[in-house]
Amino acid sequence: MVGLYTLLRVERGGLEAGVPGQFFMLSPPGRVLPRPMSLCLAPPGELGFLLDPIGPGTRALCALVPGDELHVFGPLGNGFDLRVERPLLVGGGIGIAPLPYLSEVLGAPPVVLGFRSDAHAEAAALLPQAEVVVDPILVTSCCLEGHDVLACGPEPMLHAVRELVPDAQLAWEAPMACGYGACYGCAVEIDGEWKRLCVEGPVLAA
Amino acid sequence: MLLNASGCLDALTAPEVARQLDAFVTKTVTPLPRPGNAPTRIVETGAGMLNSIGLANPGRDRFLADSLPRLRELGLPLWVSVGGFSAGDYAETCERLDGVTIELNLSCPNVDEAPESAAEIVAACRRATELPLYAKLSPASWDIAEVARAVEAAGADGLSLVNTMRGLALDQATLQPVLGTATGGYSGPALRPIALAAVFACHRATALPIVGMGGVTSGRDVLELVGVGASDVALGTIFFADPDSPARIRAEIDTELDRLGFDSLDSVRGVAHVGGSVLSGR
Numbered sequence: 001m002v003g004l005y006t007l008l009r010v011e012r013g014g015l016e017a018g019v020p021g022q023f024f025m026l027s028p029p030g031r032v033l034p035r036p037m038s039l040c041l042a043p044p045g046e047l048g049f050l051l052d053p054i055g056p057g058t059r060a061l062c063a064l065v066p067g068d069e070l071h072v073f074g075p076l077g078n079g080f081d082l083r084v085e086r087p088l089l090v091g092g093g094i095g096i097a098p099l100p101y102l103s104e105v106l107g108a109p110p111v112v113l114g115f116r117s118d119a120h121a122e123a124a125a126l127l128p129q130a131e132v133v134v135d136p137i138l139v140t141s142c143c144l145e146g147h148d149v150l151a152c153g154p155e156p157m158l159h160a161v162r163e164l165v166p167d168a169q170l171a172w173e174a175p176m177a178c179g180y181g182a183c184y185g186c187a188v189e190i191d192g193e194w195k196r197l198c199v200e201g202p203v204l205a206a
Numbered sequence: 207m208l209l210n211a212s213g214c215l216d217a218l219t220a221p222e223v224a225r226q227l228d229a230f231v232t233k234t235v236t237p238l239p240r241p242g243n244a245p246t247r248i249v250e251t252g253a254g255m256l257n258s259i260g261l262a263n264p265g266r267d268r269f270l271a272d273s274l275p276r277l278r279e280l281g282l283p284l285w286v287s288v289g290g291f292s293a294g295d296y297a298e299t300c301e302r303l304d305g306v307t308i309e310l311n312l313s314c315p316n317v318d319e320a321p322e323s324a325a326e327i328v329a330a331c332r333r334a335t336e337l338p339l340y341a342k343l344s345p346a347s348w349d350i351a352e353v354a355r356a357v358e359a360a361g362a363d364g365l366s367l368v369n370t371m372r373g374l375a376l377d378q379a380t381l382q383p384v385l386g387t388a389t390g391g392y393s394g395p396a397l398r399p400i401a402l403a404a405v406f407a408c409h410r411a412t413a414l415p416i417v418g419m420g421g422v423t424s425g426r427d428v429l430e431l432v433g434v435g436a437s438d439v440a441l442g443t444i445f446f447a448d449p450d451s452p453a454r455i456r457a458e459i460d461t462e463l464d465r466l467g468f469d470s471l472d473s474v475r476g477v478a479h480v481g482g483s484v485l486s487g488r
């Protein structure tokens with residue numbers, strides 16, 4: 001447990017960890033559809049996913065115990081572009097999920113996190129260098145200028161980040177069935193264009 | 207023969223998955239481009255899922271000029287799913303196709319229907335093309351066998367059974383519909399007995415070959431659809447959870463044939479009808 005979230009650690013098997021911001025499809029036992037989860041941590045031989053138990057699928061994943069088997073498919077989609085000079089990571093709520101791995105790859109850059117409660121904010125322990133705000137409105141009013149912003153969080157937060165930093169890299173989210181471009185379920189309209197977040201995202205330049 | 211259900215696989219995005227199939231069925235092509243329905247488009251339910259994609263596709267002209275040539279490079283037999291909002295829409299697309307099998311999507315639950323009946327649309331398409339014409343029917347009609355007989359009389363060469371059923375799911379917290387369009391097409395394991403009943407009824411009612419589909423997840427499920435009369439079987443929702451399902455299911459078919467003492471799928475075809483004579487075909 002990380003605050004109200006669960007960190008699920010699975011053996012990596014033959015899977016690559018991929019680029020931070022890419023995601024994997026995790027098949028919860030007893031459910032029809034897999035669930036897309038970005039990679040949170042990539043210690044040797046393992047893949048770590050941060051889960052918020054909000055529905056039957058994520059609850060089934062959080063209920064797994066050591067020794068259980070889990071079908072994992074990935075890495076999928078496009079991750080963050082790591083060619084950045086002055087990275088600043090911005091996360092909101094469960095949108096913190098891809099940031100620990102991203103932080104590790106980028107050498108612990110500054111991080112700003114927003115959570116809706118103190119209990120949720122305990123997840124900030126995954127990013128010791130982070131500045132934490134428990135009031136979502138304040139997060140995007142921090143000083144972002146002069147940074148290469150890489151953000152993941154709820155849609156209103158991403159829109160707000162984009163207002164402040166037009167060239168930010170934003171990791172979006174949508175319900176998806178397949179994760180590899182088959183179902184068209186995760187298509188979202190961004191600036192008049194429809195994009196399948198699983199193959200054209202989930203990270204999009206703003 | 208194993209196919210994909212239309213709209214459940216994009217062969218240009220995942221060619222290695224499509225190549226596990228004996229033929230690839232395209233997403234439905236409509237005369238004009240369609241962006242599709244507003245999100246949310248997908249929600250899982252207890253024993254299946256709902257989709258409200260809304261026939262997102264590049265439209266007939268771009269499909270013919272761009273997608274179809276690239277699909278042909280896969281080297282797989284192609285089935286083109288044709289949609290429209292009038293019999294003329296369907297027929298005009300059919301007229302412009304060659305070298306493919308046509309599946310007429312007469313039953314998408316996520317868009318407005320054409321005013322003509324399924325049989326009238328099939329008849330219009332029959333006049334427009336000599337290509338093989340399959341009619342994809344909704345399981346929601348009370349008497350699907352009657353629809354099957356009507357499309358057979360109108361010149362269909364086969365049936366695709368079944369499309370999704372209309373369904374709805376509410377948000378856990380707000381009791382509001384989850385999907386942007388409120389209702390969507392229900393697919394997955396919950397559809398399986400409905401598909402079996404539809405194939406069973408249509409196999410009795412017509413002489414047409416049937417592509418059976420609806421909630422297939424295993425080799426056993428394939429045997430059951432063939433047992434009630436399907437000639438071929440299509441996979442749909444299972445692709446979302448298991449892109450490698452065709453290879454797995456083929457292996458399971460062999461195991462299940464062995465276990466039940468059949469030497470081939472051909473010997474299973476229609477076996478559920480033998481001795482079932484007291485049952486209504488409906």
